[in-house]
Amino acid sequence: MTGITVKPAAGRIGAEIEGVDISRPLDAETISAIQAALDEWKVVFFRDQQLDHASQTAFGRQFGELTYGHPHHEPPAGAPEIYTIQHRRFEKQLGGDDTKKQRSYAYAGNNGWHSDLTPFINPPAGAILRAEVLPEYGGDTQYTNLVAAYEGLSDPFKEFVSTLRAEHRYGANWNGMPRPSVSGFSQRVEQNSLVAHHPVVRVHPKTGEKALFVNPVYTDHIVGVSPIESRLILDYLFDEISRPEYTVRFRWAPGSVIFWDNRATAHIPPRDIDHLDVARKLHRVTLVGEVPVGVDGRESELIEGPRLGSEPVFSTTFFRRTEPVS
Template identity: 40%
Template sequence: MTVLDTSVASKKALPGIEPLGPRIGADVHGLDLASATDEQLRALRAALVEHKVLFLADQRLDPDIQVALGRRLGELTASHPVVPGVDEAHPEIYALDAADNGFADVWHTDVTFVRRPPLGSILRAVQVPAAGGDTNWADLELAYESLSEPFKQLADQLIAVHDGTREFGYYLAQQRGGVGNEWDGERYNALEPVEHPVVRVHPETGRRSLFVNPGFTSHIVGVSAAESRHILDVFYAHITKPEHLVRHRWREGDVALWDNRSTAHYANRDYGDFRRIMHRVTLRGDEPWGPARSRETVLDHNAAGSAPA
């Protein structure tokens, strides 16, 4: 699916990787994203899977360069299933603008309410406050691995429904008159709930992650409403333990890249009336599969280009 073959990625191409913790987050030094070589981007792509979120300071991205960078790292989706791009020339850029109610102060993994959520996102700080507006990422692999054995076994068996209507239903109906975007080959004039396994197996590493988030997961299938609520509360409290997080304090020109298959994130809304602006592009992903579902079945399904429900 990706344009770059990361199997030949060499760590030597990217010497300046400084982990920010034992499992999640790394600063990448000495790489200019606007002029990176293929070899450097291959190494960056491999580091993304390993560290899950990467931070690069002092970058010179503008909307055109951000889109071009995204295309070199994978296949870009449109901005969002129902939110238009930042302008007509950049339908791929999703803008989070505080002046336009663009906040992300709910833990979420991007766009999990579709059949094939994005593989990853590339976010650029366009305008940020001197203090405040930090973003936090949670390591969903570490969250799974640090569950007790009985809870791992429970999670392994569960399927969850993901539903974008709470966050975007009103917007789609009121602002867009019920006409959404063409996104990953489908038109989104309605947000139909989809099911994903609660434990996702990473397609590149085979590692398991706890793939639920309060932004879009509505409930667990096949249990009572009370059981679903309590199970999800246990998982959310566990996912957001400080040991599972990395927090970034933004400066303009910073870029963050995250693996959307193994992380969730939350942007602090603590900067009053300051107009904070962030620009994101997302890389096309594949259909999540869990421990109970064979990889081949899902890959066949993806290859057949099945429509989101």
């Protein structure tokens, strides 16, 4: 008996886990119970936890090896596995006042749904995010179930998309809309290409479920079809993965922690606080993932870039230093 309770939060994805203090080392049974809830519900939510960088890292390590914080962002001092998400800091790094304009431009062609870091040959298996600073209102995070999105397709379409592969690229441009050029960051991305060809339908290594593994942030095009065919297929699939019936929306509170399976979900960061003068700061640890496998048993193909692992994959000289990350 682990004493934990799993309470589903929406019809097809998401469950709250109660009755566990995740800041302490967990016994094997509790770890399996959390893993089982994650396998079933794809994203799980914890409330009223007391984590710092060290205990969040220790919690994550019980579920697998952790990556270096992020390939393109500097981790806090002494916590190399932490990736701090703080939109005000990003704005400074990305060029201050122009950022809002650049963002709205970018968003015209990109609705923001993504699985993390899919341009790597081995995208993360999962991630754990905790909130430190939250706005009074706004800033929710939404998740979608990519297995449900696949299962919702008609049988002939399932068969068709299972034959396809897609190019994922850091800086993807699936619909031909011009992307904003953001000085330091764009240069860093351009100088460190990350490109992989993944199956459009990937078979989950643990559950065996099939997931629609494409997203408008990182998927650039379908391989081996014409540009217009690629755009029409992706347009359709991106609509499918973001259908409200496959999603759950999480309202953060102090002490909230989210743990998601990055192979079976996509998520969207908040788009409702950019115009508000509010702070929001969260910290993520990321689980090293495996190379995806398609329905035909074929693995993804590395086109450019290193594997994602516990060491920094690119230079640790970051593009522009602002205030120290904590």
